[in-house]
Amino acid sequence: MGGDTSLGSQALFSGEGGMQSFGNGLYMLQLFANICMIETGEGVVLFDLGLPIDGPRIVQEMRAVTELPVCYMIYGHGHADHAFGTRAVLEDAEERGHPRPVILAHENLPGRFDRYQRMLPYHEHINRIQFAIPEGIPAFPWDYIYPDEVFREEMSFTLGGTTFVLKHARGETDDHVWMWIPERKTVCASDFWVWSCPNVGNPFKVQRYALEWAQALEEMAALSPELMLPGHGAAISGASEVEEACRTVARALRSLDDQVVEMLNAGKWQEEILHSFAWPEEFAASPYLAPIYGHPCFVVQALLRQYHGWYDGNPSHLFPAGSGEIAEQVLQLAGGPGKVMEKARKLADAGKTQMALHVVDFVLDAGEGPHAEALELKASLLEDLAAKESSLIARNIFLGGVRQINKELGKE
Numbered sequence: 001m002g003g004d005t006s007l008g009s010q011a012l013f014s015g016e017g018g019m020q021s022f023g024n025g026l027y028m029l030q031l032f033a034n035i036c037m038i039e040t041g042e043g044v045v046l047f048d049l050g051l052p053i054d055g056p057r058i059v060q061e062m063r064a065v066t067e068l069p070v071c072y073m074i075y076g077h078g079h080a081d082h083a084f085g086t087r088a089v090l091e092d093a094e095e096r097g098h099p100r101p102v103i104l105a106h107e108n109l110p111g112r113f114d115r116y117q118r119m120l121p122y123h124e125h126i127n128r129i130q131f132a133i134p135e136g137i138p139a140f141p142w143d144y145i146y147p148d149e150v151f152r153e154e155m156s157f158t159l160g161g162t163t164f165v166l167k168h169a170r171g172e173t174d175d176h177v178w179m180w181i182p183e184r185k186t187v188c189a190s191d192f193w194v195w196s197c198p199n200v201g202n203p204f205k206v207q208r209y210a211l212e213w214a215q216a217l218e219e220m221a222a223l224s225p226e227l228m229l230p231g232h233g234a235a236i237s238g239a240s241e242v243e244e245a246c247r248t249v250a251r252a253l254r255s256l257d258d259q260v261v262e263m264l265n266a267g268k269w270q271e272e273i274l275h276s277f278a279w280p281e282e283f284a285a286s287p288y289l290a291p292i293y294g295h296p297c298f299v300v301q302a303l304l305r306q307y308h309g310w311y312d313g314n315p316s317h318l319f320p321a322g323s324g325e326i327a328e329q330v331l332q333l334a335g336g337p338g339k340v341m342e343k344a345r346k347l348a349d350a351g352k353t354q355m356a357l358h359v360v361d362f363v364l365d366a367g368e369g370p371h372a373e374a375l376e377l378k379a380s381l382l383e384d385l386a387a388k389e390s391s392l393i394a395r396n397i398f399l400g401g402v403r404q405i406n407k408e409l410g411k412e
């Protein structure tokens, strides 16, 4: 493993440090997401453009290193943290009297931008939960700068004698692009590679693509890059280190994909698959796959959604009664909400947090009995889960639940 890997996953969302140089005109600015800068004799190429708030910082850090014009800006994909620091770079070019940089992206990116603007309140809402963004701070971009040119499978251009090859594959998004710079043996991976179990099955977001993600990583590895600039976290240098990083993550994704396909072919349904897939030690122990953002369970959920409909195999669930009505029946059977609360507390005391949550939910869903008491118990159970949870997304969902309960209880 290269020296960089010792930083491990802790550096996933680092905003520390300035423009890091790797020699040969290759730079990376590590903010919430990474911005890659490649300098040639004729000008600069920027790959990935950060969050809306990152624009001025990108210009400042870039101008501390080079006076050359920015000729191309490439959106690695259309997510909020990769395509929105653009305006500041365009303004910098105008102020300096440089030609306007050309913005390149995959052909699916404009449709993504259209969807984001159509569903802005929805994306504000889910991103606020996913990243625990306080009220009053924008949780999603509102300023959209569309690409000037788009491509489907592959495109390339040269600048200052350097070749830039843009490749599309579906991965975290359907508009994902990675960039290969052959003369400099460097790959800019965007979110095809981050220091985490790939975020294939984000609980809030549209379909993502595990198998094609793995294939893209294998294609990168086959080029024997000597430097990989990932979408988040530290760079990885050394041909064998980059290859190992790419192939380990690809193997993990293929393993989950194979398992889900095999179990579906064997006639298994979602619940059984979710409770019986394997996550071998090779992956569980790998710093490349730590479940600090994405999570193997979420990957399996995404694979199920990709290959499978929503029917869970139980005809009782095809047109289900409301959970409130079901809970009323359970409460009656159990001898009332007091008995159910008692059971929930016993489970909680025995450390069976998840089961305690299911039981206390009967009281809350039925809307009968000690509502505030049930909410208090649920909040403390969610706090327990959050304290033990390594995935930032899962943790923020638990803590978002706690905040929601506190609001309901008038505590916030």
Ligand SMILES: [Zn+2]
Residues within 6 Å of the ligand: 033, 079, 081, 082, 191, 231, 232
């Ligand atoms: Zn990202």
